[in-house]
Amino acid sequence: MLQLMPLGDSITDGYNVPGGYRVNLFQKLAARGPGIDFVGSLSNGPAQLQDRDHEGRSGWRIDELAAQVNGWLDTYQPKTVLLMIGTNDILQNRDPANAPARLGALLDQMSTRRPDTQILVASLPPLADTAQNVWVERLNAALPALVETRADQGRKITFVNAGAALTTGDLADGVHPNAGGYSKLADAWYGALTGTPGALTP
Template sequence: MWQRCTAILTAFLLTCLGAAVPAAAEGNGGTRILPLGDSITDGFNVPGGYRITLWRALAGAGHLTDFVGSGFNGPADLPDHDHEGHSGWRIDQIDAIVTGVLRDTAPRSVLLHIGTNDIVQDHDLRGAPARLSALVDRIRAAAPNADVFVASVVPLSDPVLEARAAAYNATIPEMVRGKGSRVHFVDMHAALTTADLADGVHPNRGGYDRMAARWASALAAVPGAAGDDGAPATLPTGTRSLRVTTPGFTDRYARHQNSLGHTEHVDAGSPALLKSDATWRIVPGLAGGCHSLESRNYPGYYLRHQNSRVRISADDGTALMRADATWCARSAPTGVRLSAWNFPGSYLRHIGSELWLATPGGSAPHDTAASLVPDITWSVDAPWAP
């Protein structure tokens, strides 16, 4: 079994080390997380690996995440393909590049899973724990404000390799305890079994999903590690206007026109109709909590989402309409975000001068990660039409 695993890995390395990595990067202004490691971070067997489900888990929890790194792969429905996973690399090889990577990516959190190739290649196993400790020190020196999550390596099917993994993994918790409050141990070995492996070394899709769940739990246990998504906020009642906070568009306001939601430039010289369309009465939420935004010039009509498009509709008394027309505010650095009552983690967004309900990690054009964070933040200003 050991020889078969080594042959698989060797063939894989020959393939991957000659493969070109696309020179691409995706960013949305969210919390920068660096997936760092070897082929398991890259996603061998399942391009995107654990990052597919981790992104969705973080988005579902309302986090706005920006994966970073020089690597780029994964399925089309993964909104952010960036990572720093290098197939076949050992601890020393990651150590050789990590300072530059951290300088270029400036992550808030680092997810480190490394050591499998030291074990499979039988590369100075006695010294592997010291190399990992030195790597963590280098990460801390280059990114002192980042939280670093150090994982034990996943199980290996071959008993000889698994015995090596067990010895290596046993050293990690104590090492982590000596690195300070910003370094955290993640027991990834316990999250999987050998049934979760595709080839005795790399996880299958179910295994990667279990890795994602373990990473998500670790991030959730450290405040801010997956992003400061703001606290629940109370909006001021009465008539108000919602101003865009995206740089370069801060003279635009949310308005309705022909029943659909848009943004438009408004100033003191704007027509009275535009000023009125851009004014809302903030009232208690029709669904029974949070807030609803009633049109000033069409009383009884409320800002709602419907098939993701945002519009105004009359309150017809139905539970669906009232849920669609209820918004929950969360604080943001430049204002507030308005999350749908019935779709937590989906936000009122402007894009192309239109208002949509955007879901971080979604596949629709209005869900695109580009500019998502500033586009879902609003300033609640004085009304244009009191």
């Protein structure tokens, strides 16, 4: 059984659309065969989502996730983590200029804690507010190099350009995806999982 942890904020939780991307992603993974176990201390989603566990913390920023993630990694020992975080740093105007540095530090923290865990880290979906979206674009632009630097050190970290799959037309409220947007995120995660060596190996 492969323990897979969806980790992030309300987009991982599935705000507006219960279960969010996790619904379609689990169905895609289940169609490949048994053996995937979503893990986390939270659980929610619709009836068609058979495995509802996750660690999507609505409203949380990078620093808040960093303060708690060691415990979750120790408890659930995920083989693979799907990480999407940073939107609330921008929405709350919490030093967005240094969000890439905080995210890099979080990746270091997680990969040091669990060196054998595959961390797939996603770019963020756009925000409808153009001023806020400038910070989204800056964070997304910084992510590939953040990941590459660490991958070159032998850390099991992979960049997933999930945010690029969405436009503001895929947002329900200017922030969170609508059903179509979550479906696109599920496709992006699935492509990354199946395309990253070892990401689906128990």
